Amino acid sequence: MKSEIITIDNHExxxxxAVKEAQKVAAYTELNAKDSLHLQLCTExxxxxxxxxxxxxxxSFWIETEGRQYDxxxxxxxxxxxxxxxxxxxxxxxxxxEAAKSFIGMLRDVxxxxxxxxxxxxxxxxxxxxxxxxxxxVIVCTxxxxxxxxxxxxxxxxxxIKVSIRGGMVDLTVSKKFA
Numbered sequence: 087m088k089s090e091i092i093t094i095d096n097h098e099x100x101x102x103x104a105v106k107e108a109q110k111v112a113a114y115t116e117l118n119a120k121d122s123l124h125l126q127l128c129t130e131x132x133x134x135x136x137x138x139x140x141x142x143x144x145x146s147f148w149i150e151t152e153g154r155q156y157d158x159x160x161x162x163x164x165x166x167x168x169x170x171x172x173x174x175x176x177x178x179x180x181x182x183x184e185a186a187k188s189f190i191g192m193l194r195d196v197x198x199x200x201x202x203x204x205x206x207x208x209x210x211x212x213x214x215x216x217x218x219x220x221x222x223x224v225i226v227c228t229x230x231x232x233x234x235x236x237x238x239x240x241x242x243x244x245x246x247i248k249v250s251i252r253g254g255m256v257d258l259t260v261s262k263k264f265a
Contacts, residue, residue: 087115089149094133094160096143104129104147111149111156121264124243125149125156131240132158132260139173140164140256158260166254174249174256177240184250184257 089107094100108129112122129147137143145162164170175181240247240260250257 087111087151091146091148094137094143094145094147096137096141100147101130101133104133107147108149108158111151115151117264124262124264125158128158128240128243128260128262131243132160132258135177135240136160136162136256136258139170139177154264156262156264158262160256160258162256163254164256166251166256171251174251174258177247177258178249179241179244179247184248184259185252 089111092100092104092107094104105126108126109122112125117125129149133145133147136145140162141164143162143164145160148159150157150159175183178184244260244262246259246261248257248259248261250259
C-alpha cells in the first residue's frame with residue numbers, strides 16, 4: 087500500500103497533514119497504539135531532520151507498507167554543498183550514498199562529490215544581529231549549532247535509514263518493521 091503524497095515546505099505547510107497521513111496509515115493497517123505513536127514520531131523526526139539539514143525545503147512525503155514493513159519516504163531538491171552532503175550521509179545507517187550502488191552510480195557519485203561547493207563561513211560585513219531581523223534572511227545552522235536530536239531519535243526508532251543523493255535530489259527512506 088502507498089499513502090497519499092504530501093507536499094511539505096519550510097513554512098510548516100504539510101507537516102500536520104503528514105502526521106495525519108501517518109495516523110491514517112496506522113489505523114488502516116491496524117497498528118496498536120504504541121506502534122502508531124512510533125510511526126507518527128518517525129514521521130515528525132524525518133521531516134524535521136530533512137528541514138534542519140537542507141534549510142529551505144519543498145519536499146514530498148509518503149509511506150509505503152508491505153505486511154508489517156513501513157517505509158517513510160522524503161524526497162526533496164536542495165542546493166548541495168559539502169556540509170549538507172556530509173550531514174545527510176551521516177544519517178544513513180550505512181553512511182553511504184544509496185544512489186552509488188552500481189559502477190555507473192559510483193562514478194557519478196565521485197564526480198558529483200568533487201563538484202559540490204564548499205561553503206565558506208567567512209567574513210560577512212552585516213552583523214548577525216542585524217541579519218536575524220531581516221525578513222527574507224535565512225539563518226543557516228552550522229555543525230556546532232545542529233545538535234543532531236532528530237538524527238539520534240530517528241536512529242533509535244528506525245531499523246534502517248537510507249539516503250540517496252543524486253545531484254541536488256535527496257531521497258531519504260526510513261524503514262521500520264513492527265512485530
